[in-house]
Amino acid sequence: MKFKQSSVLPGFNLALGYSLLYLSLIVLLPLTALFAKTMGLDWATFWAIVTEPRVVATYKVTFGASLIAALINLFVGMLIAWVLVRYPFPGKRFIDALVDLPFALPTAVAGIALATLYAPNGLMGEPLDKLGIKVAFTPLGIVLALTFITLPFVVRTVQPVLEDMERELEEAASSLGATRWQIFSKVILPTIFPALLTGFTLAFARAIGEFGSVIFIAGNMPFKSEITPLMIISKLEQYDYMGATAIAVVMLLVSFGLLLLINGLQWWMAKRLGRRK
Amino acid sequence: MSTAINNLNNKVVTTESAWVRYLLTGLALLLIAILLIVPLLSVFYEALHQGWGLYKDALIESDALSAIQLTLIVAAISLPLNLVFGVAAAWAIAKFDFKGKSILVTLIDLPFAVSPVVAGLIYVLLFGAHGWWGAWLMDNDIKIIFAVPGIVLATVFVTFPFVARELIPLMEAQGSDEEQAALVLGASGWQTFWHVTLPNIKWGLLYGVILANARAMGEFGAVSVISGHIRGMTNTIPLHVEILYNEYNFVAAFACASILALLALLTLALKSYVEWRTEQQAIEDRKHAIEAV
Amino acid sequence: MLRKLSLALILSGLSAVTFAETTLLNVSYDVMRDFYKDYNPAFAKYYDAKFSDKVTIQQSHGGSSKQARSVIDGLEADVVTMNMSTDIDAIVEKGKQINAGWDKKFPNEAAPFSSLQVLIVRKGNPKGIKDWNDLAKAGVQVVVPNPKTSGNGRYTFLAAWGAALKQNGGNEAKAREFTQAIFANVPVLDAGGRAATTTFMQRQIGDVLVTFENEAEMIAREFGRGNFEVIYPSVSIDADLPVAVVDKVVDKKGSRKVATEYLNYLWSVPGQEIAAQNYLRPRNTAVAAKYAKQFPAIKLFGVADFGGLKAAQKKFFDDGAIYDQIAADIAKKK
Numbered sequence: 001m002k003f004k005q006s007s008v009l010p011g012f013n014l015a016l017g018y019s020l021l022y023l024s025l026i027v028l029l030p031l032t033a034l035f036a037k038t039m040g041l042d043w044a045t046f047w048a049i050v051t052e053p054r055v056v057a058t059y060k061v062t063f064g065a066s067l068i069a070a071l072i073n074l075f076v077g078m079l080i081a082w083v084l085v086r087y088p089f090p091g092k093r094f095i096d097a098l099v100d101l102p103f104a105l106p107t108a109v110a111g112i113a114l115a116t117l118y119a120p121n122g123l124m125g126e127p128l129d130k131l132g133i134k135v136a137f138t139p140l141g142i143v144l145a146l147t148f149i150t151l152p153f154v155v156r157t158v159q160p161v162l163e164d165m166e167r168e169l170e171e172a173a174s175s176l177g178a179t180r181w182q183i184f185s186k187v188i189l190p191t192i193f194p195a196l197l198t199g200f201t202l203a204f205a206r207a208i209g210e211f212g213s214v215i216f217i218a219g220n221m222p223f224k225s226e227i228t229p230l231m232i233i234s235k236l237e238q239y240d241y242m243g244a245t246a247i248a249v250v251m252l253l254v255s256f257g258l259l260l261l262i263n264g265l266q267w268w269m270a271k272r273l274g275r276r277k
Numbered sequence: 278m279s280t281a282i283n284n285l286n287n288k289v290v291t292t293e294s295a296w297v298r299y300l301l302t303g304l305a306l307l308l309i310a311i312l313l314i315v316p317l318l319s320v321f322y323e324a325l326h327q328g329w330g331l332y333k334d335a336l337i338e339s340d341a342l343s344a345i346q347l348t349l350i351v352a353a354i355s356l357p358l359n360l361v362f363g364v365a366a367a368w369a370i371a372k373f374d375f376k377g378k379s380i381l382v383t384l385i386d387l388p389f390a391v392s393p394v395v396a397g398l399i400y401v402l403l404f405g406a407h408g409w410w411g412a413w414l415m416d417n418d419i420k421i422i423f424a425v426p427g428i429v430l431a432t433v434f435v436t437f438p439f440v441a442r443e444l445i446p447l448m449e450a451q452g453s454d455e456e457q458a459a460l461v462l463g464a465s466g467w468q469t470f471w472h473v474t475l476p477n478i479k480w481g482l483l484y485g486v487i488l489a490n491a492r493a494m495g496e497f498g499a500v501s502v503i504s505g506h507i508r509g510m511t512n513t514i515p516l517h518v519e520i521l522y523n524e525y526n527f528v529a530a531f532a533c534a535s536i537l538a539l540l541a542l543l544t545l546a547l548k549s550y551v552e553w554r555t556e557q558q559a560i561e562d563r564k565h566a567i568e569a570v
Numbered sequence: 571m572l573r574k575l576s577l578a579l580i581l582s583g584l585s586a587v588t589f590a591e592t593t594l595l596n597v598s599y600d601v602m603r604d605f606y607k608d609y610n611p612a613f614a615k616y617y618d619a620k621f622s623d624k625v626t627i628q629q630s631h632g633g634s635s636k637q638a639r640s641v642i643d644g645l646e647a648d649v650v651t652m653n654m655s656t657d658i659d660a661i662v663e664k665g666k667q668i669n670a671g672w673d674k675k676f677p678n679e680a681a682p683f684s685s686l687q688v689l690i691v692r693k694g695n696p697k698g699i700k701d702w703n704d705l706a707k708a709g710v711q712v713v714v715p716n717p718k719t720s721g722n723g724r725y726t727f728l729a730a731w732g733a734a735l736k737q738n739g740g741n742e743a744k745a746r747e748f749t750q751a752i753f754a755n756v757p758v759l760d761a762g763g764r765a766a767t768t769t770f771m772q773r774q775i776g777d778v779l780v781t782f783e784n785e786a787e788m789i790a791r792e793f794g795r796g797n798f799e800v801i802y803p804s805v806s807i808d809a810d811l812p813v814a815v816v817d818k819v820v821d822k823k824g825s826r827k828v829a830t831e832y833l834n835y836l837w838s839v840p841g842q843e844i845a846a847q848n849y850l851r852p853r854n855t856a857v858a859a860k861y862a863k864q865f866p867a868i869k870l871f872g873v874a875d876f877g878g879l880k881a882a883q884k885k886f887f888d889d890g891a892i893y894d895q896i897a898a899d900i901a902k903k904k
Contacts (some may be wrong), residue, residue, distance in 0.1 A: 009469075011470070013353070019370075022358075027387055029386065052889070054894065078470035097545045109541075115773075147312065178555075188570055206390075212497035212501075220758070220760065224901065229392050237635040237639055248399075255392070406576060407664075
């Protein structure tokens with residue numbers, strides 16, 4: 001087997017060579033440094049660092065809050081995508097553009113804005129506080145920040161699939177006597193399911209690594225509202241490079257695993273949609 | 278045809294009853310208002326509620342100006358680097374078949390999933406005084422971290438996938454028929470690229486650059502780890518916002534934050550325009566195709 | 571073309587960093603901003619008058635340990651001005667940029683001034699907080715920065731521990747119980763002293779903020795004097811705020827003279843006056859007498875009671891040490 005299928009187009013060697021060189025320099029080499037540094041640890045020490053109770057507590061907070069935020073966005077995102085594709089309303093173009101705000105707004109700005117709004121004396125925080133709900137400086141604040149940051153993912157993965165859906169299928173189902181709800185659950189949902197899952201996973205992956213917006217609103221209590229990236233910073237500030245690197249490796253492996261999962265999902269989605277067509 | 282069926286048989290419904298539509302639309306708009314619009318407006322409110330004077334003072338203060346300048350320089354360096362890479366990678370991946378392609382695509386996506394804090398840490402491990410090359414850099418008096426190059430590197434890392442991610446699916450969808458035709462007609466490789474490929478991908482390219490730019494100017498976590506926070510020298514706007522915030526200078530913090538928020542709005546506007554242009558181009562292409570037939 | 575342009579931009583960025591005139595980088599912790607804002611122009615004027623050399627002083631501020639970490643990783647500070655000697659010791663040990671014995675190169679173990687931990691309460695003191703004991707009571711919320719990442723937080727921990735030891739005749743188990751009760755009352759554990767103040771003053775969270783005496787003055791300037799009260803506990807910890815020249819950097823840059831002058835001037839009468847005006851307790855007896863009114867005399871114990879800060883760090887704040895155990899116990903009980 002040949003490495004490359006033959007093609008009349010030129011520039012393959014140059015383009016691939018440059019891409020690989022640049023990728024190696026900017027991404028692979030620095031990440032290798034991370035692994036090389038942890039090689040200095042024996043397995044037992046590494047394991048002891050990454051399973052220390054306080055660190056494990058940060059995994060729970062990080063993964064738990066990310067999961068909840070991604071779940072919230074699964075529903076919110078689907079609703080927004082649905083409304084944007086199916087229902088006409090004034091200012092739609094504006095709202096559609098606004099959905100991407102969390103991608104465009106720096107996370108630190110989102111962090112201070114949310115902390116100010118949801119503090120017990122803030123515009124949103126004060127009424128909530130009267131109801132006995134504390135948002136800022138609690139795990140709920142982390143969920144809020146992560147929900148904000150990851151809002152566009154599900155919308156943007158589901159929207160194109162909904163747009164491309166053939167209405168004939170729904171018409172056919174309807175003429176066969178299916179109710180609207182049955183059509184939704186039996187026809188529409190299965191079609192957008194891979195997109196939903198991809199959006200959910202993307203949101204989850206992004207939420208796990210988020211730092212800028214969370215630190216302003218988290219409260220950072222040990223075992224309660226400390227996130228894993230903060231733990232890395234905290235280890236660094238105790239001059240514990242090994243500890244910081246070990247936790248970073250764990251995060252990196254999780255990110256890489258999620259990324260493989262996402263690519264797998266997208267491949268599955270392409271295949272399903274392709275089959276439909 | 279579907280309308281004909283609708284007229285014949287009232288039972289065929291492809292939408293919900295009016296009240297469900299209003300309810301869902303209302304709910305979606307409410308959520309967008311609470312989650313997106315209120316936080317955005319609050320930035321401007323906090324920045325301006327003590328008047329224009331304080332707002333203006335916060336922005337023309339010298340540390341703020343140098344933070345803005347640094348942010349622009351960092352974006353101006355990191356974007357072209359990633360642009361060239363994005364085009365090269367997309368050319369290789371979309372126009373050719375080779376082994377290990379899917380691994381390459383996953384690796385390109387990697388910076389997108391890596392926590393910004395980890396992104397900062399890896400450069401400390403490489404270029405820090407006790408990192409791999411720290412001693413050598415120190416001996417040769419080359420500053421990477423706690424100086425502009427380090428901030429650029431971290432920014433390049435976090436914005437690495439944006440252009441490539443936009444271009445790969447676009448170029449895959451376009452195929453390479455047009456390029457092959459140009460080559461057969463005697464154009465050189467570069468001519469083909471400049472006159473055939475580039476016009477086809479220009480809007481996708483711009484789209485990627487706009488998103489990368491927003492991220493480059495707003496990056497906090499990675500830059501925070503390696504900046505050194507020297508006032509007026511290595512603070513980008515987001516770091517300057519944090520410093521002002523920690524100085525109890527809330528008006529100034531939100532004033533600088535509002536610059537970033539304005540930038541975000543500009544990004545969204547440009548993005549919408551590019552999307553609109555892409556649609557227009559698609560429609561025109563279809564017209565040409567029909568005319569050609 | 572673009573790459574050439576970007577290379578040129580990188581180089582111009584580099585040159586801006588490398589080829590300026592006499593510059594001095596002071597890497598400091600975050601509560602010292604206001605002091606150095608006053609001190610730097612005064613020193614520049616003095617230095618220009620004495621050596622006819624214009625010096626530009628750059629400042630970098632952040633959490634004390636974070637700043638020390640940056641210096642260890644290569645941030646080219648000429649001088650460091652920290653809030654704990656352990657942060658400078660870390661630079662000596664991990665980074666080797668500062669030579670051992672730095673605390674002998676200047677008077678007062680290289681600490682030109684000191685501060686102490688005070689209690690800041692809401693106007694009218696609604697919870698009636700008078701002393702450390704009141705912080706351990708149920709229903710009182712105490713705002714403190716995180717002792718793992720903040721020197722301010724560590725001094726608070728040591729102050730509470732020391733006060734309890736004094737009350738209980740040196741009983742360590744009692745001291746631990748007492749300190750745990752206080753930290754169980756902490757609703758938000760910020761990473762640094764400044765963030766803790768924001769939480770208390772801006773967000774209106776908590777009944778009492780424990781912080782440095784000089785920080786209390788900063789709060790008064792930023793938030794208005796009428797909004798809070800400062801309570802001096804019966805006993806507190808003497809927080810020496812050490813400074814050091816970064817040997818490796820000044821030798822490379824050839825800036826040892828100006829760096830040493832910069833730190834020496836802290837002990838001069840004008841330097842000590844600026845310190846006193848920023849509510850840092852001066853060493854100079856004449857200056858101390860002049861500003862005696864703003865520094866109530868209270869009983870102090872030093873870090874020497876804990877066998878020095880190094881021993882205290884190991885016993886209380888290292889990973890898995892007493893503070894971590896206390897934090898784990900609190901989390902379990904909730």
